[in-house]
Amino acid sequence: MNAQPDIAVVGATHLIGETLLQLLHERDFGHARLHALDTGDAVGEMVVVGEERLRVGDAEAFDFATTPLVFTVGDPETARRLGEQAADAGSRVVDLSGAWQEDPDVPLVIPEVNPEELDAIRYRGIVASPDCHTILLWLTLNPLRAHFGLRQVFVTAFRAVSRQGKAGIEELAKQTADLLNVRPIEPQQFRQQIAFNVLARTGDILQGGYSSDELRLVEESRRLLPHVEPDMMVTTVQMPVFFGDALQVYVTLDVPVDVDSLRAILAETPGVDYIEATPEEAEPSPVTDAAGSDAVYVTRLRMDLNRGDVFGAWILGDCTRKGSALNAVQIAEILVKDYL
Numbered sequence: 001m002n003a004q005p006d007i008a009v010v011g012a013t014h015l016i017g018e019t020l021l022q023l024l025h026e027r028d029f030g031h032a033r034l035h036a037l038d039t040g041d042a043v044g045e046m047v048v049v050g051e052e053r054l055r056v057g058d059a060e061a062f063d064f065a066t067t068p069l070v071f072t073v074g075d076p077e078t079a080r081r082l083g084e085q086a087a088d089a090g091s092r093v094v095d096l097s098g099a100w101q102e103d104p105d106v107p108l109v110i111p112e113v114n115p116e117e118l119d120a121i122r123y124r125g126i127v128a129s130p131d132c133h134t135i136l137l138w139l140t141l142n143p144l145r146a147h148f149g150l151r152q153v154f155v156t157a158f159r160a161v162s163r164q165g166k167a168g169i170e171e172l173a174k175q176t177a178d179l180l181n182v183r184p185i186e187p188q189q190f191r192q193q194i195a196f197n198v199l200a201r202t203g204d205i206l207q208g209g210y211s212s213d214e215l216r217l218v219e220e221s222r223r224l225l226p227h228v229e230p231d232m233m234v235t236t237v238q239m240p241v242f243f244g245d246a247l248q249v250y251v252t253l254d255v256p257v258d259v260d261s262l263r264a265i266l267a268e269t270p271g272v273d274y275i276e277a278t279p280e281e282a283e284p285s286p287v288t289d290a291a292g293s294d295a296v297y298v299t300r301l302r303m304d305l306n307r308g309d310v311f312g313a314w315i316l317g318d319c320t321r322k323g324s325a326l327n328a329v330q331i332a333e334i335l336v337k338d339y340l
Contacts, residue, residue, distance in 0.1 A: 004032045005340055006066060008091075010059045010082050011073030012036035012047050015165045016096055019325040020071055025050040027329060030336070031069075037062055039078060064089040068340050071328060072097055087125035092335050094328045100128040101216060108223045110135055111330045112271055113142045118334055127331055131213075132323030133157045133236070134220040136247055139296050139322075140315050143269045144262060145228065149254025151309075152231040155217065158239045158246040159202050160286065162320055164189050169242055190238065199238035211236060244286025245323065247315040256308030259301060266298050271322065275299045283314065290316040294326055 007024070011017040021036065023029075036047050037059035045056045064070060064086040072079035072086075072095045079097035087093050100106040106126045107117040121127050129135075137155060144150070161168035167189050175185045175195035185193055192199055203213030214234040222229050230252075239246075266274040273295040277283050284290065284297045297316040304310035317323050 004030050005068040005336060006033045006035065007031045008035040008037055008059075008062065008064065008067045008070045008086070009073065010037045010070060010086075011075075011079065011097070012054075012056050013038045013042040013045050014074040015162060015169075016320060016324050017071075017073040018047060019320045020073065020096070020328060021047060021049045021054075023321070023325050023329050027333075029329060029333070035062065035067060038074075064091050067091055069332060069335065070094070071332070072099070083126055091125065092121060092339060093126040094331050094335070095126060095128045096324055096328050098128075098131065098216075100126060101131075101220065103128075104223075108220060109331055110138060110224065110327060111334060112269075113138050114224055115334060118331070118339065121335070121339060127335075129324065129328045129331060130220045130224065131216055132163070132245060132317070132319035133159075133213075133217050133247060134224065135323050135327050136245065136296055136315050136317040136319075137217070137249070138221065138224055139271050140266070140269070140298055140313070141249070141251065142225070143265050144251075144253070145225070147261075147265060148257050150228060150230045150251065151254055152252035153221075154233045154250040155235070156248045157213075157217070157234065157236045158248075158286070159213075159236055160239060160241045160243050160245050160291075160319060161189075161194060162243045163202070163245070172240060172242060194238065194240050197240055202236040202238050210234070239286070241287050241291075243291035243318055243320065245290070245317055245319045246286045248312070249315060250312050251310065252307075253309045253311075257311075258308075259303050259311065262301060262311060266301070271296055273297050274301075277301070284316055286316055290318050292321070293318055294321050296322055 036054040036056045038056045043058045046053050070086040070091045070093045072083040076097045076099035080099035083093045107120040108128045161172045171189045178185045201211045203211035213236045217234045283299045300314035
């Protein structure tokens with residue numbers, strides 16, 4: 001075990017890359033040296049890690065043989081190419097870009113769900129962190145599945161503009177200012193006006209009318225739980241909020257269950273903050289609670305009015321933190337302990 005490895009973050013100036021650097025500092029992730037890397041015009045910029053400022057190096061010219069642990073963030077094509085270089089040089093690579101979504105030889109891991117899959121990193125040297133909505137969904141549902149089985153999941157996923165990175169945040173801010181000042185808007189990152197609006201889908205339309213983001217959630221769920229494969233219907237919706245994503249789920253179990261049993265399991269689930277909905281208190285929301293938090297919040301838990309094997313729930317999380325960077329850091333903590 002190398003308790004103090006050198007670390008490289010490729011894509012350090014991306015929103016997720018900056019969050020990753022911040023979390024490495026917050027969690028006191030032991031390392032000998034930290035390399036902030038990127039490509040193109042981002043090379044030479046400064047990034048902040050705690051009280052330290054790091055100048056961003058050129059990932060294209062970096063010698064990955066010197067660095068046992070590498071994170072890849074940002075453009076999937078670039079992340080895949082540089083991730084392969086790093087793995088070929090002997091590094092362990094944790095990818096957050098989605099570049100390896102469909103590669104069966106690269107394990108897809110949520111530490112609370114399938115940490116045993118990290119054993120497969122011995123073959124390619126690469127492990128992938130799933131999409132944010134996949135993480136929020138299965139961090140919540142997997143312990144319930146383990147107790148009661150799972151037959152069907154309907155998901156409506158509400159997506160924050162932070163999923164588009166800094167460009168998405170800037171576009172929402174600019175459109176909001178333009179509309180409030182009676183100026184015309186020009187959508188760029190989004191197909192339509194996003195300020196004060198809700199868009200019916202995220203991602204590109206593919207087969208059967210499903211979007212790429214919707215099918216990604218289905219496919220990643222099948223990879224995470226290959227022996228379960230519940231029937232799934234997914235809709236992804238674009239919200240006009242900066243940070244904080246939400247899932248409304250409608251779940252069919254294998255057996256009837258009472259709501260108190262569901263509550264008890266969720267209350268003991270690591271990473272989940274279960275909050276009972278009451279008439280007196282407002283439920284947690286993406287903006288006021290999930291944004292900036294490492295927790296996955298679950299509330300509005302309720303049984304179907306006519307069936308004892310069906311329940312609904314409201315799931316919230318920050319897709320720059322547990323939905324992305326934090327999940328990758330948790331993977332890396334296991335790698336340092338058991339695989340370096």
